[in-house]
Amino acid sequence: MERGNRRPSIRPDIARVEEYVPGESLDAFSARTGVPVERLIKLNSNESPYPPSPRVAAALGVFTAYNLYPDPDGHTLSDDLARYTGVAPCHLVFSNGSNELIAQLWRVFLGPGDSVLTCSPTFSLYTTATTLAGAELIAVPRRDDYEIDLPAVLGALRDDTRVIVLCSPNNPTGNLLARADLDALLATGRLVVVDEAYIEFAGDDALAHSPIQHVPDHDNLVVLRTFSKWAGLAGLRLGYGAFPTWIVPHVRKLQLPFEVNLAAHIAARETLADLPYLRRRIAELVAERDHLAAILAEQPYLRVFPSRGNFVLAEITDPRLSVAAFRVRMESTGIILRYFRTPDLARHVRLTVGTAADTDALARVLAGLRDDLNVSGVPATAERAVEPVH
Ligand SMILES: Cc1ncc(COP(=O)(O)O)c(C=O)c1O
Numbered sequence: 118m119e120r121g122n123r124r125p126s127i128r129p130d131i132a133r134v135e136e137y138v139p140g141e142s143l144d145a146f147s148a149r150t151g152v153p154v155e156r157l158i159k160l161n162s163n164e165s166p167y168p169p170s171p172r173v174a175a176a177l178g179v180f181t182a183y184n185l186y187p188d189p190d191g192h193t194l195s196d197d198l199a200r201y202t203g204v205a206p207c208h209l210v211f212s213n214g215s216n217e218l219i220a221q222l223w224r225v226f227l228g229p230g231d232s233v234l235t236c237s238p239t240f241s242l243y244t245t246a247t248t249l250a251g252a253e254l255i256a257v258p259r260r261d262d263y264e265i266d267l268p269a270v271l272g273a274l275r276d277d278t279r280v281i282v283l284c285s286p287n288n289p290t291g292n293l294l295a296r297a298d299l300d301a302l303l304a305t306g307r308l309v310v311v312d313e314a315y316i317e318f319a320g321d322d323a324l325a326h327s328p329i330q331h332v333p334d335h336d337n338l339v340v341l342r343t344f345s346k347w348a349g350l351a352g353l354r355l356g357y358g359a360f361p362t363w364i365v366p367h368v369r370k371l372q373l374p375f376e377v378n379l380a381a382h383i384a385a386r387e388t389l390a391d392l393p394y395l396r397r398r399i400a401e402l403v404a405e406r407d408h409l410a411a412i413l414a415e416q417p418y419l420r421v422f423p424s425r426g427n428f429v430l431a432e433i434t435d436p437r438l439s440v441a442a443f444r445v446r447m448e449s450t451g452i453i454l455r456y457f458r459t460p461d462l463a464r465h466v467r468l469t470v471g472t473a474a475d476t477d478a479l480a481r482v483l484a485g486l487r488d489d490l491n492v493s494g495v496p497a498t499a500e501r502a503v504e505p506v507h
Pocket residue numbers: 162163213214215216217240284288312314342343344345351354355356
């Protein structure tokens with residue numbers, strides 16, 4: 118029999134999908150730039166700079182039953198999370214990070230010939246998930262202040278639009294979805310998905326009035342959340358969503374058995390048992406966000422957008438400063454930020470809120486750039502220029 122090296126063909130719809138490019142890891146960045154890992158300041162993926170509650174490591178260390186599968190229904194965690202969210206366990210579904218829940222939900226509702234509507238700029242995974250489901254993404258540009266353009270959204274809806282997805286606070290622009298806009302979208306009868314990955318940073322009022330409490334009253338409202346950001350558990354992967362009960366079994370059918378690992382279950386329960394610690398951390402990050410925004414606003418070459426998340430978006434407005442030059446200066450000093458490929462954000466940069474020391478280090482580099490622009494009109498080219506890959 119011929120042992121040719123012909124490869125079986127990939128499904129054309131999968132071959133066409135553009136890979137989601139996450140923020141670069143410390144090791145990958147260090148390998149690319151030569152800056153040692155211990156000198157890096159990672160502000161590109163909206164992770165918490167703080168460890169999780171100390172109860173997490175303690176509980177994971179003493180637990181002994183890792184040889185057993187986790188409870189597939191996560192009963193105890195559901196009860197704890199119901200107390201935290203105010204939503205009954207019958208509405209809650211866990212996942213291996215909320216990214217997975219997005220992909221699963223998309224597969225429940227979308228296939229070839231269907232469309233999803235979102236308001237750009239926003240989290241780029243919605244595009245990836247939509248193309249993976251074989252559907253089409255309709256991206257309606259936000260207004261100049263990044264609020265959603267409701268008349269444009271309503272005008273762009275098509276008969277085949279089955280899902281509307283909005284992120285609140287929106288990554289990367291930082292603003293909340295207005296309640297009146299949400300109500301108008303719900304009235305369209307489409308499934309409305311609100312991604313609240315960053316809601317814990319938006320203030321007590323926003324958390325108390327989150328649409329998650331209204332999920333039981335609507336057949337077409339889903340709210341997604343994660344422990345990755347506020348709880349410092351990005352590496353352990355735990356997301357969840359609040360769904361109308363009629364959707365719950367369908368999402369769960371798309372999950373493989375034991376979707377969420379036991380360590381993540383334990384970590385989430387310990388987090389929910391230590392909310393005062395988490396609230397202190399959140400308060401520190403919110404204060405640091407405002408400090409960071411103030412530092413950025415002092416730079417005459419930047420425009421800063423107000424943020425309710427743990428990140429700040431800034432636009433490089435001085436035409437003498439290219440994004441590449443800004444990036445090289447940041448990267449040669451070990452500061453990793455998030456840049457964008459899409460034309461609407463071509464001159465923008467997103468900065469995750471880190472520790473006070475991270476902001477101080479960033480402030481020094483920003484001041485150096487400002488001085489260069491004042492003295493010579495252009496930034497001094499970094500000697501160790503790096504070639505940004507994304
Ligand atoms: C808006 C938004 N939703 C979801 C996620 C993914 O969260 P998780 O770590 O739970 O998959 C992110 C992560 O950056 C995000 O920005």
